[in-house]
Amino acid sequence: MSRLSCSFCVLGCEADVVLAARLRPKKAAQYVTVEKKVGADFKNGLSMREIVERAKAPDAEHGELPRPPRGTALSRYVGKKATRKYLACVDQGRLDLAA
Structure with a gap:
């Protein structure tokens, strides 16, 4: 993309x-x-x-x-560390991407 x-x-x-x-x-x-x-x-x-x-x-x-692996596009903009942190929040239900 x-x-x-x-x-x-x-x-x-x-x-x-x-x-x-x-x-x-x-x-x-x-x-x-x-x-x-x-x-x-x-x-x-x-x-x-x-x-x-x-x-x-x-x-x-x-x-x-x-x-591609989950978070690939995002990591290009915010870096791998921030992407891992963000995806961890999503996985833990602290962020709702569908809302």
């Missing part, structure tokens, strides 16, 4: 959103459902359905994309 943000960020570049769909296919499918209900494209002129189709192409040719 070229930036640290939500995996499916409407402000992210197309390549990042397609990569997110490869890494999180179940979440991408949920976005497809929401997109249908709302009646609007995920990004102006680019639907999540199309993003999912683009994400499937490399998987069909090269296999499923492995996920």
Whole structure:
């Protein structure tokens, strides 16, 4: 990913959103459902359905994309020590990422 943000960020570049769909296919499918209900494209002129189709192409040719180790992107910005501390808080339930 070229930036640290939500995996499916409407402000992210197309390549990042397609990569997110490869890494999180179940979440991408949920976005497809929401997109249908709302009646609007995920990004102006680019639907999540199309993003999912683009994400499937490399998987069909090269296999499923492995996920990097947890905290990899964050550690580039705040360092490994701070990342370990943050993830420990998440694991202990002191932070709720879904809230």
